[in-house]
């Protein structure tokens with residue numbers, strides 16, 4: 039007797055037309071009925087496991103038997119034949135490379151150091167809002183607020199001189215602009231890496247109190263090269279750029295859809311922080327899911343994942359798991375356990391820049407709604423140009439106030 043097995047379904051990608059900020063509904067069905075199941079990617083050439091429950095997502099991400107090395111055969115990359123990530127992309131490496139790189143940076147992102155950056159983040163946010171409101175609306179909030187804030191903050195963090203900020207903004211914008219050609223993107227990446235290498239060398243001869251000066255000192259005494267350190271700095275800039283920008287834009291839309299909850303942003307610092315955690319949970323911009331490959335046989339949620347098999351973990355689905363978050367599709371800026379979201383991943387690769395991202399959102403979102411109480415989007419939310427990229431967002435957000 040022969041058994042016919044149904045082919046694995048594709049990765050659900052379509053979001054509801056009327057609710058474009060919600061994850062594809064098919065995911066919720068899978069989470070209820072087959073929480074760990076195979077999906078088909080690369081035209082059926084690879085069938086990695088899809089892990090949709092919050093608890094299982096943490097079990098995979100917290101287990102070092104699941105590798106992040108995206109050059110391994112069978113790693114469920116977004117597309118077949120993708121070049122392996124460069125040495126500076128620490129999220130794509132396992133120990134010991136990952137450990138050395140991460141150790142070189144951990145102290146830069148501790149809460150105390152990020153708190154020292156808050157006054158300048160506030161100043162930048164206010165200046166951007168001043169500049170935007172000096173224009174006649176409607177204007178694009180993505181171009182004027184969401185994209186420049188993370189770039190300018192990353193420049194401050196790295197110690198990029200003020201006069202070079204426009205260069206950085208220009209290159210960073212080329213990277214996220216969907217009309218950029220592959221060649222333009224490559225040139226922008228190379229210019230950023232070259233610039234940061236020169237800055238590193240300059241800071242070695244003339245140190246000041248910034249991240250690049252400290253990184254230059256660490257390179258002297260550690261096993262990473264100047265090139266690796268410059269790439270690491272470039273990765274920091276890029277890792278925080280599009281993620282934070284899209285969070286600002288999509289959170290603004292979400293808050294405008296729930297105007298009764300906006301006052302919670304202003305009650306006090308703890309309430310603002312909790313509100314931002316709920317927005318991080320609800321919006322979850324990383325839509326392509328985190329990806330791993332098993333190094334040995336591991337059982338998760340009763341399913342054995344064999345060595346060499348790939349795993350995809352869509353964080354937006356885990357963050358809407360009713361077993362972890364009651365009434366998960368309801369936005370509740372006072373949700374007591376919102377901080378348990380996995381928006382920043384989990385385990386050894388958990389987002390290094392999360393304190394910085396939180397600070398930017400905790401400052402920018404209340405500033406937008408305090409300064410622009412009449413803010414409104416000038417196009418129907420369903421018709422905005424949403425990104426079909428691995429990080430979800432809007433290309434443009436036309437607003438007036």
Ligand code: HEM
Nearest residue numbers: 128129274277278281282285381382383387389390391395
């Ligand atoms: C809302 C904004 C952000 C989101 C949603 C986000 C999300 C994430 C996620 C999910 C990971 C884990 C990747 C994995 O496990 O494979 C990660 C890693 C990382 N993020 Fe973020 N991130 C944000 C902002 C930032 C910022 C502002 C920075 C730095 C300036 C940053 C730097 C990094 C770095 C360096 C890693 C790699 C950590 C490692 O592999 O050890 N991120 N981020």
